[in-house]
Amino acid sequence: MLQIYENTGKMALGSRLKQLSEALAKQAARVYQLYEVDLDPKWFPVFYMLKSGSCLPITVIAEAIGHSHASVSKIAKEMTAAGILKSEKLAGDARVNQVCITDKGRSLLSGFERQTGDMEAVVDELLGQCQHNIWEAISELDYLLEEKDVFARVRSKFLDRDKENIELIEYRAEHATSFRDLNYEWINKHFEIEQSDSAMLDDPEKQILAKGGYIVIAKYKGSVVGTCALIRHDANRIELAKMAVDDSVKGKGIGYLLGQRCVDKAKELDFRQVFLESNTKLKPAINLYKKLGFKRIVGEPSPYKRCNIQMLLTFLD
Amino acid sequence: MLQIYENTGKMALGSRLKQLSEALAKQAARVYQLYEVDLDPKWFPVFYMLKSGSCLPITVIAEAIGHSHASVSKIAKEMTAAGILKSEKLAGDARVNQVCITDKGRSLLSGFERQTGDMEAVVDELLGQCQHNIWEAISELDYLLEEKDVFARVRSKFLDRDKENIELIEYRAEHATSFRDLNYEWINKHFEIEQSDSAMLDDPEKQILAKGGYIVIAKYKGSVVGTCALIRHDANRIELAKMAVDDSVKGKGIGYLLGQRCVDKAKELDFRQVFLESNTKLKPAINLYKKLGFKRIVGEPSPYKRCNIQMLLTFLD
DNA sequence: ACTAATTACGTAACTAATTACGCGATGAAG
DNA sequence: CTTCATCGCGTAATTAGTTACGTAATTAGT
Numbered sequence: 001m002l003q004i005y006e007n008t009g010k011m012a013l014g015s016r017l018k019q020l021s022e023a024l025a026k027q028a029a030r031v032y033q034l035y036e037v038d039l040d041p042k043w044f045p046v047f048y049m050l051k052s053g054s055c056l057p058i059t060v061i062a063e064a065i066g067h068s069h070a071s072v073s074k075i076a077k078e079m080t081a082a083g084i085l086k087s088e089k090l091a092g093d094a095r096v097n098q099v100c101i102t103d104k105g106r107s108l109l110s111g112f113e114r115q116t117g118d119m120e121a122v123v124d125e126l127l128g129q130c131q132h133n134i135w136e137a138i139s140e141l142d143y144l145l146e147e148k149d150v151f152a153r154v155r156s157k158f159l160d161r162d163k164e165n166i167e168l169i170e171y172r173a174e175h176a177t178s179f180r181d182l183n184y185e186w187i188n189k190h191f192e193i194e195q196s197d198s199a200m201l202d203d204p205e206k207q208i209l210a211k212g213g214y215i216v217i218a219k220y221k222g223s224v225v226g227t228c229a230l231i232r233h234d235a236n237r238i239e240l241a242k243m244a245v246d247d248s249v250k251g252k253g254i255g256y257l258l259g260q261r262c263v264d265k266a267k268e269l270d271f272r273q274v275f276l277e278s279n280t281k282l283k284p285a286i287n288l289y290k291k292l293g294f295k296r297i298v299g300e301p302s303p304y305k306r307c308n309i310q311m312l313l314t315f316l317d
Numbered sequence: 318m319l320q321i322y323e324n325t326g327k328m329a330l331g332s333r334l335k336q337l338s339e340a341l342a343k344q345a346a347r348v349y350q351l352y353e354v355d356l357d358p359k360w361f362p363v364f365y366m367l368k369s370g371s372c373l374p375i376t377v378i379a380e381a382i383g384h385s386h387a388s389v390s391k392i393a394k395e396m397t398a399a400g401i402l403k404s405e406k407l408a409g410d411a412r413v414n415q416v417c418i419t420d421k422g423r424s425l426l427s428g429f430e431r432q433t434g435d436m437e438a439v440v441d442e443l444l445g446q447c448q449h450n451i452w453e454a455i456s457e458l459d460y461l462l463e464e465k466d467v468f469a470r471v472r473s474k475f476l477d478r479d480k481e482n483i484e485l486i487e488y489r490a491e492h493a494t495s496f497r498d499l500n501y502e503w504i505n506k507h508f509e510i511e512q513s514d515s516a517m518l519d520d521p522e523k524q525i526l527a528k529g530g531y532i533v534i535a536k537y538k539g540s541v542v543g544t545c546a547l548i549r550h551d552a553n554r555i556e557l558a559k560m561a562v563d564d565s566v567k568g569k570g571i572g573y574l575l576g577q578r579c580v581d582k583a584k585e586l587d588f589r590q591v592f593l594e595s596n597t598k599l600k601p602a603i604n605l606y607k608k609l610g611f612k613r614i615v616g617e618p619s620p621y622k623r624c625n626i627q628m629l630l631t632f633l634d
Numbered sequence: 635a636c637t638a639a640t641t642a643c644g645t646a647a648c649t650a651a652t653t654a655c656g657c658g659a660t661g662a663a664g
Numbered sequence: 665c666t667t668c669a670t671c672g673c674g675t676a677a678t679t680a681g682t683t684a685c686g687t688a689a690t691t692a693g694t
Binding site for chain 2: 641642643644645646
Binding site: 001002003004007008009010011013014015016017018019020021022023024025027028030031034035045048049063064065066114116118119120121122123124125126127129130131132133134135136137138139140141142144145149150151153154155157158161 | 340437
């Protein structure tokens with residue numbers, strides 16, 4: 001075992017796997033030589049796919065063996081030059097290049113099978129001598145990673161840690177500028193400022209808070225980076241709006257935290273439901289709302305031009 | 318899982334390992350981006366070796382992390398250009414290029430550790446969820462391969478099968494030409510023909526068989542490819558000689574089979590021991606003789622110039 | 635002490651894959 | 665029925681490593 005693995009811990013799993021697979025590949029190459037089958041080791045998987053005689057398009061082979069189509073294309077070219085493959089056009093679709101084995105290719109088959117048979121037997125024998133079943137272990141790991149890959153898992157940890165840098169506070173007068181700027185910027189990026197915007201954004205204290213609404217401010221590492229508001233329409237109708245998060249802190253879940261805080265606040269204020277208006281072209285936003293529990297509804301027309309979807313969250317209890 | 322693995326069986330273990338390790342590497346690359354540590358992923362192992370502050374020569378690092386020295390040399394160059402490493406000459410040996418981390422490199426350490434810590438935790442978690450321990454499985458496999466690698470194992474199988482093509486037969490008049498040619502060729506390749514050679518090779522029936530000796534011929538796939546003889550000197554002294562195997566069938570163990578047959582014959586003829594003469598520069602031959610049980614002795618001077626070593630096999634019973 | 639072999643390392647050439655890009659063929663949407 | 669996105673594939677450029685080779689420094693063998 002390499003010295004480095006004595007210190008890295010399991011983090012280096014990827015490298016160890018690579019190292020082992022490279023060692024196996026190197027030995028396999030020597031095996032190919034031994035059997036004098038006239039196949040370049042790298043042709044092996046393509047040959048394997050075609051040995052039964054079927055004709056397959058490049059991309060289908062690529063997908064089956066886990067290579068890029070470009071790689072298969074190159075290999076097929078080499079094998080064709082060696083007289084092992086031939087290509088034929090697919091009748092219905094002139095784009096498709098179907099390749100299949102030639103008679104010369106077929107003549108290599110018996111040697112190939114003898115060799116792979118021995119190889120198979122050796123690996124079986126080898127795995128039989130192991131207490132821990134590496135084959136099963138790989139399958140398990142594959143399965144777990146399909147569910148949630150390493151990146152996503154590390155990202156969760158990362159975000160957990162990063163959460164300590166996020167702070168939610170109630171709106172105070174000193175946030176007026178940030179509140180306005182963040183929202184203006186957000187609207188300008190996707191739409192145009194409308195008249196109803198200016199009123200709200202320029203005097204939130206009067207237009208939102210004084211009417212029984214609520215504004216929450218998100219800080220990241222001390223500076224204001226996000227806003228969200230509840231706008232009270234009447235005793236039964238309260239709206240979630242003015243959600244804006246600075247681009248530089250996208251992906252940290254700040255939007256979700258802001259939304260959650262507003263939903264909690266609405267509950268606290270004894271509303272039975274919260275509604276919101278948005279636009280279907282803002283896919284990430286819509287997803288966020290869904291994650292918060294909002295469902296699409298058909299409601300009254302919005303005063304904002306940019307809105308073409310309404311959503312509603314009804315509290316269960 | 319890729320389609321191909323559904324049919325290949327365990328033979329494709331190497332490819333599966335490679336595939337898994339590549340998937341992990343790809344995800345790891347995304348993790349590096351997330352943490353914004355200014356290290357190219359491929360610098361990772363070198364950085365790991367040097368992060369404690371030690372100065373290490375290129376080859377030492379290469380060996381520890383399992384790369385070629387050329388690769389480490391290139392990486393070190395890049396990292397030096399990035400200001401992360403510096404090199405300093407080793408005092409006693411002007412060939413050695415010791416590299417170590419700079420202050421700038423050290424400044425990356427905290428981010429690096431945070432990241433590797435999270436990574437480690439994730440992998441640990443992942444492995445904890447597996448019933449089959451892939452880490453242990455790799456170690457086991459490593460160990461087994463160190464004992465006898467895949468190539469050697471397959472080769473054993475191959476030779477077993479190939480043995481069916483090898484046939485040992487007693488010398489008959491029809492083998493005279495082959496016997497002479499194989500031996501002439503062998504001697505010419507390494508030495509010069511001497512006078513004692515010609516006599517034996519041109520008339521083996523009289524010079525060897527008539528004097529109570531023995532000649533065995535090896536055929537491979539029907540054609541004569543090897544010879545070996547026992548030359549009777551007197552009632553107590555018999556010599557193993559004229560072992561020649563055609564180059565095209567080297568490595569199939571034909572020499573060993575020939576030798577074994579002659580030794581058996583000597584036993585059958587009631588000799589208590591067999592001796593032989595050879596030359597130390599023929600390492601493979603000497604090894605073969607050792608494998609047959611011969612031990613080096615100091616004997617009488619040989620009639621052949623090419624001989625500088627004598628060996629003896631004494632039967633135990 | 636001199637020659638030969640070995641060591642450390644850098645550069646160059648090669649390898650086996652990838653991603654990027656372009657082109658013609660196809661199909662979907664107004 | 666035309667236009668625009670997408671598909672299949674080939675070629676080019678890139679990448680991360682390897683082996684091969686040359687050179688200078690050191691060690692070993694006579």
